Amino acid sequence: MNDVTGGDGSELRALMARVPSVERVLASAVFEPLIADYGRTQTLAMLRATLDAWRAGAQAGHASVDALTDTMLGHAVSLRLAKHAQSRVRSVFNLTGTVLHTNLGRALLPDEAVRAVADALTRPANLEFDLDTGARGDRDDLINDLICELTGAEAATVVNNNAAAVLLTLSALAPRKEVVVSRGELVEIGGAFRIPDIMNRAGAKLREVGTTNRTHLKDYEEAINARTALLMKVHCSNYAMSGFTKEVTTAELAPLARERGVSVAVDLGSGTLVDLTQWGLPREATVRETIEAGADLVTFSGDKLLGGPQAGLIVGRKELIAKIKKHPLKRALRVGKLTLAALEAVLRLYRSPETLQTRLTTLRLLTRPADCMRLAAERIRPALQRMTGDAFVVATEPMFSQIGSGALPVDVLPSYGLTVRLASGKRAGGQLNRIEKKLRGLPRPVIGRIADGALWLDLRCLEEADEAAFIAQLQGEDA
Structure with a gap:
């Protein structure tokens, strides 16, 4: 290191004179592969940034002349280029125990949907072209019949999310x-999305009925007047009430609405298309059941229990859907060809319910046997123990997963995973946070959760195909 803090500055000037010519460094053999991979423009910018950082260090009195060799500069520039080129959208290992994790992208698409998206990405498609007539078509027509087949609705349209x-x-x-x-x-659900706020933005007037815990049919009946457009039911995402409660079902509400000449709209939220209890999962009303109960319109998400891409589906009576599609806002909220391609591929899987559990990624993860996760935890534990060191104890433990994204908020799924605790038995505090941060800093970040003095890594969403890469990463190997 060079001490250049004292004297008349001659030492600093001499040190600065050692800085090599940018053009000479770029022409060196060390930089040839960098220019080939990243291009001359980026490589030049990162070399200049590296030299600027060295100059700042020299002025502060701590700069090494060795850092100015072609090899050292090449290494420093290579690190800068790799970091600069790294995508901000990165694959992670979701070990939080929440399958449909909003912050981690919710539903994972099945292979059929991935292939459909790839095809739509690389080839022209009949997005708004009627192949039968040769005239302009409606993009909703690509999936309208399929949605209606699966839900029992008369018509459907798709926008970019359920909100x-x-x-x-x-x-x-x-x-x-x-x-x-x-x-x-x-x-109110994630991102401060509140039903009253949405109504206000839509220009509708909210008419509240009943109380927080109990609402009766007569409350709706007394509220209907000449200005009433809709009776609306909203899925209670992310929470549930128990005890002295009462709600009016869609089946109870529909006859009243028909008698008084108004429509019933149901925001079903997660929107499953099949009875989940056949796979041992908690009960959730299906879209078809809601339509059959008398709902005139049902809205639900594509990337929750449906297991598809982010989308908002509106299904129901043909004349109401037609009116919705004519609204100017529909164009602003419409989905593109990638969403439609993925959604159609996912919906087609529902035509073969006997294979849905293995082919639909979301359902496969939700129904994974706990014993499979236990065996995976035992295989992974030694590598995680070596990574964390003797100061920590890594154990295989039972735990509970949740579905997530507001679906069945109080129901949990028996699972297995790994816990990391201090070997001393004391509360881990900052030491445990450092382990969690280290896992997040891996090439493919590992996302767990800290609770009750331990780091919990639920293995429900770590499938066998990814297990070897996960272990290799813990061991510091190329995955």
């Missing part, structure tokens, strides 16, 4: 009119 589906429905059917909702269903 958009609710917003569009209210904007098209209830501007300057009243929408009746139970106080117990005025929910």
Whole structure:
């Protein structure tokens, strides 16, 4: 190191004179592969940034002349280029125990959907072209029949998420009119999405009925007037009430709505298309059941229990869907060819319910046997123990997963995974946070959760195909 803090500055000037010519360094053999991989423009910018950082260090009195060799500069520039080129969207290992994790992208697409998206990416498609007539077509027609087949609805349309589906429905059917909702269903979900706020943005007037814990049919009946456009039910995402409660079902609400000449809209949220209890999962009302119960419109997500891409589906009576599709907001909220390609591929899987558990990624993860995860934990434990060191104890333990994204918020799934605790038995504090941060800093970040003095790594979402790469990464090997 060079001490250049004192004297008349001659030492600093001499040190600065050692900085090599940028053009000479770029022409060296060390930089040839960097220019080939990243291009001359980026490589030049990173070399200049590296030299600027060295100069700043020299002025502060701590700069090494060795850092100015072609080899050292090449290494430093290579690190900068790799970091600069790294995508901000990165694959991670989801070991949080939440299958449909909103912050980690919710549902994973099955192979059929991935192939469909790849095909739509690389070839022109009949997005809005009617192959039968040769005229312009409607993009909703690509999946309308399939959605109706699976839900029993008369018509359907698709927008970019369920919040958009609710917003569009209210904007098209209830501007300057009243929408009746139970106080117990005025929910707020992730990202501060509140039903009253959405109604206000849509130009609809909220008419609250009942109380937080109990709403009766007569509450809806007394609220209906000449300005009423919709009776609306909202899925209570992320929470559940128990005890002295009462809600009015769609089947109870529908006859009243028909008698009084208004429509019933149900925001079903997660929106499953099949009875999950056949696979031992908790009960959730299906879209078809909601339609059959008398709902005129149902909105639900594509990337939750459905297991598809991010999308908001609106299904129901043909005349109402037609009115919704004519609203100017529909164009702003419509989905592109990639979403439609993925959604169609996922929906087609539902035509073969006997193979759905193995082919639909979301359902496969939700129904993984706990014993499979236990055996995986035993295989992974030695590598994680070596990585964390003797100060920690890594153990295989039973735990509970959850579905996530507001679906069945109080229901849990028996699972297995690994816990990391201090060997001393003391509360880990900052030491455990450092382990968690180290796992997040791996080439493919590992996302777990800290609770009750331990780091929990639930293995429900780590399938066998990824297990070897996961272990190799813990061991510091190329995965």
